[in-house]
Structure formats: C-alpha cells, structure tokens
Amino acid sequence: MANIKRELMVKNIGRDPYKDLIMVDVVQRLGIDYEFKEEIEQVLERQYTAIDELVNNKDLYFVSLCFRLLRQHQYYVSADAFNNFVNKTRNLEIRGESNDALMSLYEASQLRVEGEEVLDEAEYLSRLLLQERMKFLNHDQSIAIKNTLAHPHHKSFARITEKHIISNVVNGNEGYEKALQELVTTDLALMRTIHDRELSAVSRWWNDLGLAQELKLVRDQPLKWYMCTTALLTDPGFSEERIELAKPISLIYIIDDIFDLYGTIDELTLFTEAVNRWDIAATEQLPDYMQKCFLSLHNITNEIGYKIYKKFGLNPIDYLKISWSKLCNAFLEESKWFASGHLPLAEEYLNNGIVSSGVHVALVHMFFLIGDGSTKEQAELITSNASMLSYPAAILRLWDDLGSAKDENQKGHDGSYVTCYMKEHGEVSVEAARKHVQDMISDTWKRLNKECFSPNPYSKTFIKGCLNLARMVPLLYNYADNQSLPQLEEYMKSMFVLPLNC
Template sequence: MMALPCHIASLPNCGPFKVLSSPQTKPSRFTVQSKISSALHLVSDQNNATVRRSANYQPSSWSYEHIQSITSEYGKESYVEERDELKVRVRVMISQLRSDLDKLEFIDVLQKLGVSHLFDHEIRNMLQHVSAKEYEENRSKIKSDLHTIALQFRILRQHGYDVSSEVLTCFQDEIGNFDFRDIKGMLSLYEASFLSMEGETILDEARDFCSIYLKKFVKENKDSDEILSVMISHALELPLHWRIPRLEAPWFIDLYHRSNHVSPALLKELARLDFNIVQATHQQDLKYTARWWKEMRDNGEKLSFVRDLPTENFFWGVGMASQPELSYFRREMTKITSFITIIDDIYDVHGTLQELELFTHVIHRWDIHSLGILPSYMKICFLGLYNSVNEVALAILKRTGIDIIPCLKKVWGDLCESYLKEARWYNNGHVPSLQEYLNNAWISVGGPVTLVQGYFLQVPDSIMPQDFEYLQEYPNIVRLSSTIVRLANDIASYKIKSDVSKSSNEFDGGVPKSLKCYMKETGASEQEAYEYVYALMCQTWKKMNEAVNNSEFSEGFTEISMNLARMAQYMYQHGDGHSEDSHTNLRMLSLLNNPIPITTSTHIIGLHM
C-alpha cells in the first residue's frame, strides 16, 4: 500500500468524503441504492414540461405484499419463557468460570453468537476481574501465550479499558521482529490490531506480520483444519471490529453448530432461540415501516421517481441498534434514511437547479407557509419530513421538556446545503480539489443527520443538555463515523467498476469521485488512488477508535456511531451492497426473513455442557 503523501489534503476537522455527482453514474451516499441503468436519460415532466433526468431505478425485490406476509411463531410468550430458562442455566455456567482466559473466551463467544445483550451485567462483572491492571501485571507470567494476551487486549479495549499496546513488545526479538508461530494466537492478534489508535505502530506491524502467515495457513491447511481455516478467511475478509454482532450471529451460529468443541451446546441453543425471538420483533418493525413507506411514496405518484427500498433502508436501523427494546429507534431511523434517500434522488436526479435552490431555502426556514414556491413533488417531500421531524420533537418535548427542533432544523438544512453545492458543481462541470471535496462531503454523506437525530431516538430520557449544544457542532465521533461510510462506499464503487470492466469492453461508470479528485490533483493512477483512499479509511478507523475511547457521550450513542460505520463496511464489503442479487439481499433474508432451525429441544435433560 502506498504511503500517505503529506502534501495531499488531510481530513478536514475529521470530516468524511462524498461521491460527487456526475453525468455517468450516481453512487449512493450512505443510503441504499437498487440496480441502476448504466446511464441517466432525460424524461419530460407532465406537469410543467420540464425536461428531467431519470435513473431508471428498479423495484426492490422485497415487495410490500411479501413484507406484510412474513410471520414467525417465535413471538409467542412460550418461547420467551424457554429462553429465560436457558439464560438461568448459562448464568450458572458463568459463575463456574475461574481463569481469566475462560472468562474472556466466554465473553467472546457471547458476542459472536449475538447474545451478549442478555448478559450485560455478567460481562461487566467478569471484566472487573480481568482488569487492565492485572493485564499489565500478569503479562510477564503469560509471555508465551499470544492468544491470551491478544484476546485480553481486544476485549478490554473494546469495553473502554485503558490498555497499552506495548504489552506486545514481549513477542518481539531484540531487533523488533515478531517471534511467534502460533496460528490461533496470530488470529487473535490480527483481530486485536484493528482496535489500534494513531501512533500505535506496533499494532500495524503485528497486523502485517499476522496477515502473511494467516493467508499462508489457509492456503496450506484448508482441508486438514477446516473450521480454523474458515474462521481465518472470515477475519481476513473483514475483521470482527468492523462487523456488527447481530448481523454476524447467523454465520457464527452455523459455524459453531458444525464444530462441537467451539462453544457449549447449551449456549448454541440459546443463541438460536434468541435470534429467532429478536427476529420476530424486527419483522414487526419492518412491517410498520413498509406501511409508512407505501403511504409516503405512493401519494399521488408524485414521488414515484425515488428509489423504492423499504427493507434496505430499514436494514441500516437494525444494524445500528438491534436490541429488541429499541423498536422506536429502528422505526424512526428508517424514516430518516428514507427521507435522505428521497432528498438525495431529488438533488442528484430529478430536481432542476432552480428548484433545488428553492427547496434548500424552504428547509432552512422550516416554515410550511413557504410551500407555495415549491413544485408539487417537493411539497410532498417537505411536508412528510416536516411532520416526521416535528412528531419526534414533540415526543421528546413531552418526555424531557427539551425543544430539539432548532437542532434538527439545522442538521437537515446543512444536509440540503451540501447537496446544493454538489448540484452546482455538477451543473458547472466542476471537479473540486480533494480538500474542497472533503470539506463538503462530511455532511452530504448523510451521517450527521442520522447520528444527531439518532441520539434523540436512542434513549430519550438520557438526553443531556450539554450534549445538545455539542451535537450541533458535529463532534468528532459523528464526523469520523460519517467519513468511514463515505470511504467504504467509494471503495465499493471502485470494486464495481473493476468487476464490470473485467466482463465487458465498455463501462459507463467513471471513476469514484474521491479517487477522481485524488487522481486529478496528484496524477496518481486509479490503483494508486484506490490504495490511498483505503489507507485513509484505515487511518480514519484509528481516529474513530480514539474518539470512542475518549467520548463523553453515553455508551449507547457511541455504539450506534460505531455501528453506522460498521454498517457501511458490511453493506459495501462486496461492492455495491444495495444492488439486486447481491450479498446484502441474502443477508437481509437471513436476518429478517428466515429463522434459524431448532431441531433439538433445549429442555432435554442431560444436554451436554
């Protein structure tokens, strides 16, 4: 990977990127995008004969009728009672854990299986016994155990403990080279390295070292040690720290089912049952948001030009906050991502520049008496947004006495202002410098609106007055999360271009805009630009890790901020994760549609522990 040249634009106040609109392609922001034709074409507006572009968005494979037909038996109280009985038995298992390593490995399995939310209290108690102080004091005693050191480092740092990466120096020789060949330990160290912060070069070196040997192990041992090879390959594709436990749970449940020695059978049964129970709650949330979306989009066909993606928009909310008790967050978050999708399509495709300037003006004023200056399709969009935001604000005002309208008005106004700037760039044929691009992109990516409004949705009763003012200035945790979303999307667009180019002589897609800005400014090749953007994303993750570690916000808000960034890694892992027949569609089926089969009763006496 090429080094980051010091003369190139740096992150502006930790700000993110945004793909610039172009005549060739319209990459999505963090919002979802269905399959799109290779080129935009012009259509005539029937109301005023305005010539407009059209993106030819295809319908979602998740039809309204299919969503409403989804059913699950796991919403019954009997299954909840069965899960509660299993929780009691697992708590007994936890109480019998003695060594620090046993506790750490149990916490790790709980997280991978997606059931850690059931044992928050127990996990806190175990971590208190595996403290950072003991970690420092005991490292000399377990110097030869790389797996223990690396796992301890990752789990403790993940949960906010101040742990130094210098403990890894005990695995280096006198000239600084790493000296170990333990594959399990290498996998643990590789995963731990992604929690690094700026300046922790030892973790960068450890990641590079482990990556080489892990790839070699998979190549030479995939048949002789299938389970370990599969786990290594999974980590090399995307590290645990960049993944969301709820979305990963089906994969780990299946893996552990095939490996009898990986985790206790009782825990596997609990994971299957809990997954299905939580899925039943998510299905009800999805049905609610699909009904809302149908009513919103089908209003007189005025918004028929926008992307029809009810499930994909909902998926972001599930990734950010999957806990069953956070239904309100998911339902309202889906409305936010849906409105960002609508407004994105208005600015990118449908609206004329004059209309966009008028719409931006109305958003800033936040006054329904200004509607007269807007065309009918914009009136519907503004009224829908206005009512949705005000409804949330009224609920918050009743519960807390705090008026959040000024804050929400500002973030939506900032978003539209950034969209307008991009529309002007497009109309003028302007390709900005990388720095100019970055200065605007950290807002137009959509992350700030999502996280600021998400703060108020998460736990309304925990709103702090000091946070309210701080949020309006977009703290680093908001800027950095948004940066990662943008960069992940840009990298995905590059992958799409590369894949299509391999199978076709022509590709009308252009270069992703963060890459294009870099290439224009430096004369770098497309591959060099890709490597630079990827390196910048890794650098941003380091900043994000530090921002989370030093955050004064609640643990819940820092988690949804991290999860927004993780969702981008997840959605864009294999290219444009929002295209039809994509990996993402299969993942949505697994998460929202298909329960995990339970073939063995969890009540059988004598179940192997």
C-alpha cells in the same frame, strides 16, 4: 431464557479467566451480549484489576483476546501489552505462533489507534502468515481463517458470521455448546418476530407517505432503510426507536435523489432555502413534488421531535432542523459543482461529502431517540463533539467513492473522491488513487477507535451505534459483479423468517 442464561453464564464464569474471556467473546460475536451486560462487566472488571499481569503473559492468544475485549469496553490498555512478542529491533516475533493466536492478534489489531506501530505490523504480519498457511490447511481450518480476515469482529456484524462461531470458537470448551445453541435459537426467533413487526410498521408508513408514487425515479427501498436501523440499534428494547429512525433515513435517500435526478439548480436553491428557514410558505414557487417532499420532511421531523419531548422532556427540533439544513446545503454544493462541470479539490470534496453522506442526520436523530439529549447540556454534545459523527461519515463517503459499483437505482452524477484526487494529482493511476483511499479508510478507523475507546461523554449505546454505522458500510456498498449486495443479503436473511431481496 433465564434458565438458559443461568446455565450458560453463572455455571461457567469466575473459574478460569481464560475461559471467562472466551465466553464474553462468543456471546458478543453471536450478538446476544445484551443478555449478559452485568456478567460481561464482572469478567472484564476482574481482568482489568489484573492488567499489570498482562504485560508479562506470553500467551499471544490470551493477550490479544484480553486486549481487544477490554478496549471494546473502554478500559484503557496500552499496546505495550504486546512487548513480550517484540524483539530487540522492535519487530514482532510471531512466526511460530499457532493459527488461533495469529487470528486473535489480527482481531486485536483492528482496535488500534494512530501511532501504535506494533499493531500496524501485527495486522500486516498476522494476515500474511495466515494467508500463507491457508494453502496447507484442511477446508474447515481455511474457512475459519478466511472468515476472520474478511470479517474481523470489530468491523463486522455478528449475524453475518454467527453460523461459524459455535463450531470454530466454542467447540471443546467444557460442553456448554448445547446451552449456547439453545440461547441463540431462542434469541433469533425473538428478534425475527420483532423485526417482522417493525418492518411492517415502516412499510405501512412509507406506503401511506406516497412519495414513491409521486417520484418514480427515486429509490423505493424501505427494507434497506429499515435494515440500517437494525444495524445501528441492535438491542431488542429499541423497537420504537428503530421504527422512528427509519423515517429520517428514508428521507435522506429521497432528498438525495431529488438533488441528483429531478431539480434544476434554481429549484434546488429554493428548496434548500426553505429547509434553512423551515418554512412551508417558502416552497410555494417550487414544483408540486418538492412541496410534498418538504411538507413530509417538515411534518415527520416535528412529529419525531414531539415524541422525544413527551418521552424525555426536551424538544430537539432545533438540532434536527440544523442537521437537515446542513445536509441540503451540502447536496446543493455538490449539484452546483457537477452542473458547472467543476471538480473541487479532493479535500474540499471530502469535507462536503462527509456532510452529504447523511450520517450526521441519522446519528443526530438516533442520539435524541435513545434519550441521550434529555437536557440542554447533554443536547449540546451533539454539536460540540463532531468527530464522533464525522469519522463514520468519512468511512461511508470514502468507501462509497471507491466506485466498486453504482447503486442499481441511482442514475445521477454525484462525483467521487477518487476522481477529484486523480485530477489534483495528474500522474496518479486509478490503482494508486484507490490504494490512497483504502489507506484513508484505515486511518479514519484508527481515529474513530480513539474517539470511542477514550473517555468521552457519550453513552455506550450511542458509541456502539456510531461504530455500527461504520461497520454497516461494507454491507451497503460492497457490490458484487452482478450489482447485488451479498453481505447485506446475508445479513437480511439472518434477520427475517423468509429470505428477502434488497
């Protein structure tokens, strides 16, 4: 692979800033950027030193591409970079731009933060123009635009769209398609081998745990839970971390089902108190299945904490316990609401739902598994800066609550932000409520962008994991009419040797 890398990068970068940025874009879209971290930083650092020239550049494709790549890598770039494309009335003048330029602008607009009106307009107008032009383009050109609008790079996973990238982006760029294709093929074979091995380990662990045999109604989806870890931690070097992270993710789902499908309010209250106290003895009055679930939670969390302690020198058990305690308290709050028939105010529901999404539990475990909390000062970051965790959680909760479909195995009643919002605003239609939620998701993405692209104390790996969690949401909740998850299925097919079902 080293020879392919040399042919691909060393022979091509440094000659032309335009082509350098295209190369960075391509390897990121194909999910092989981990192979070129140093080269990517060289290209972007070189471009950032010439940032003043960007404001004077009148090539919309280049400006949009440069803006997006620099922001992705936490280089500050102002939206003023697009001033050359704004008229005296502060409106964008882009109707005469090429399709490639409009697609590049649409991609750049996905990295906007609150208050950047020019990028709000850029998203709306570029989408409108591209949709209008699709009627007059050939099949391949229309597919390229359709894929861009449906899966903008910043909010999608590389594996979903990689088959379109080489032909649509690389073609015609100095004949390095062959080297790129070889690298992608080699990388895909390597990752499939790694993922097959990891999934086998997770499946063995899950079967040995025995909770699925004990609780017939709960979701039994180790593949889906493991796929979440491949989305959060994409670098092949995080193999052990993905296996360990799959364990708390599976328990989030199981405990959620226990609250929705099994326990009475009294039992769930006792279970939550046991988690709050982290005391096995506190479960003695509970049904056998709850005792076994808590014992599994207790043992698995302690085991993960000890493994992290051996590797990095700090035992994060207190932080892990707090994340589980908050989750169960949020689950209990929801159970009380719906057992009583009481619907809370929409904001109250959402604040609780952000916690009950389980995102905090997953990200806290990931934070320590990748070694970001190896000192007391670092560990405190995970509690002092909650926005980095809360924004992906809000995106997940809101997307799920749009109610496009219920999880095929989930028979419980766990409420919906849309329902709470409609009750609170009596004259609002379902369509208006859904539009309100979609706008909230868009605004939350802006806040997440600001959190990730502004200076912050988190590692690039953790920031990428938080973004990846938000990107993962459509895979998990974008149901088709037949209750399938087509995007998740497409993602899984790219990850394994054989196609697998959810």
